[in-house]
Amino acid sequence: MRVGLHVHVAGGHVKAVEHAKAVGATAMQVFSSNPRTYRTTPIDTGALEAFAKLRRDANLDPCAIHTPYLINFASADPKISQGSLRLLQHDLATAARGGMRFVNTHLGSYGTRDREEGFAAICRSLEAALADIEPGVFLVLENSAGAGNLAGGTLEELGAFVRALPHPQLGICLDTAHAWASGYEIDSKAGVDRFIEQASNQIGIDRLLMFHFNDTQVPLGASRDRHWHIGEGNIGFEGFRALLAHPELRDKTAILETPGTDEDDFRNMQTILAILSAVLSS
Numbered sequence: 001m002r003v004g005l006h007v008h009v010a011g012g013h014v015k016a017v018e019h020a021k022a023v024g025a026t027a028m029q030v031f032s033s034n035p036r037t038y039r040t041t042p043i044d045t046g047a048l049e050a051f052a053k054l055r056r057d058a059n060l061d062p063c064a065i066h067t068p069y070l071i072n073f074a075s076a077d078p079k080i081s082q083g084s085l086r087l088l089q090h091d092l093a094t095a096a097r098g099g100m101r102f103v104n105t106h107l108g109s110y111g112t113r114d115r116e117e118g119f120a121a122i123c124r125s126l127e128a129a130l131a132d133i134e135p136g137v138f139l140v141l142e143n144s145a146g147a148g149n150l151a152g153g154t155l156e157e158l159g160a161f162v163r164a165l166p167h168p169q170l171g172i173c174l175d176t177a178h179a180w181a182s183g184y185e186i187d188s189k190a191g192v193d194r195f196i197e198q199a200s201n202q203i204g205i206d207r208l209l210m211f212h213f214n215d216t217q218v219p220l221g222a223s224r225d226r227h228w229h230i231g232e233g234n235i236g237f238e239g240f241r242a243l244l245a246h247p248e249l250r251d252k253t254a255i256l257e258t259p260g261t262d263e264d265d266f267r268n269m270q271t272i273l274a275i276l277s278a279v280l281s282s
């Protein structure tokens with residue numbers, strides 16, 4: 001597996017790439033704009049090309065964009081659902097300009113809305129985004145922790161999106177902390193084997209493009225989205241070892257979104273890379 005981490009680009013692309021490289025990443029994830037507003041930053045092709053060259057020189061590939069958190073394709077408020085679609089389209093265009101392979105997005109919450117109506121609304125937005133997606137970019141839907149009627153909390157529901165949107169550039173990202181919070185017991189080889197078998201049946205292994213590797217301290221099935229340091233939570237070393245060792249996941253990408261400082265990033269990457277190298281040499 002290619003393993004990397006989410007990096008903040010507020011300090012500039014040079015610093016972001018240097019940090020990712022210094023902690024041993026071979027993949028990375030960024031926000032393209034402020035993750036908490038509907039405003040988008042105009043696309044600066046020159047800056048994106050320079051960023052792509054920095055990543056190539058540092059062997060950081062693939063790179064993912066994580067869309068802003070306030071995206072909600074399921075909202076009954078057209079201002080929110082249309083704003084969400086515009087943000088997604090902006091990130092897909094940015095990824096295409098900047099040679100970034102994945103655009104990872106949350107789906108949103110059904111709120112008080114009827115689930116079927118909300119599901120259909122999400123599909124309409126994603127269909128519109130996929131209609132003008134450029135080659136080389138994949139739209140990746142992330143599983144949720146399942147709280148507050150969030151869409152995409154189960155493998156069954158993610159599978160339903162994949163079946164409703166049969167486009168070759170659509171894929172799925174599984175966040176380990178969210179999966180644990182939704183009740184998937186991925187803290188052992190047996191649990192991970194079961195999880196990946198279910199994912200394979202519901203979604204298809206070829207559609208599974210990315211993982212977010214985050215440990216978590218919340219109880220199994222708690223529906224709470226809290227990320228924690230790798231190996232220091234309930235998923236633990238055994239869970240990540242089983243994921244890294246899984247024969248069907250060898251060509252996948254894993255991105256850490258663990259909390260804390262640059263030193264914490266270094267420690268988390270050291271941990272995951274040590275597990276990976278133990279797996280590769282066994």
Ligand SMILES: [Zn+2]
Pocket residue numbers: 066106142
């Ligand atoms: Zn996310």
Ligand SMILES: [Zn+2]
Pocket residue numbers: 175177178225226227
């Ligand atoms: Zn999360």
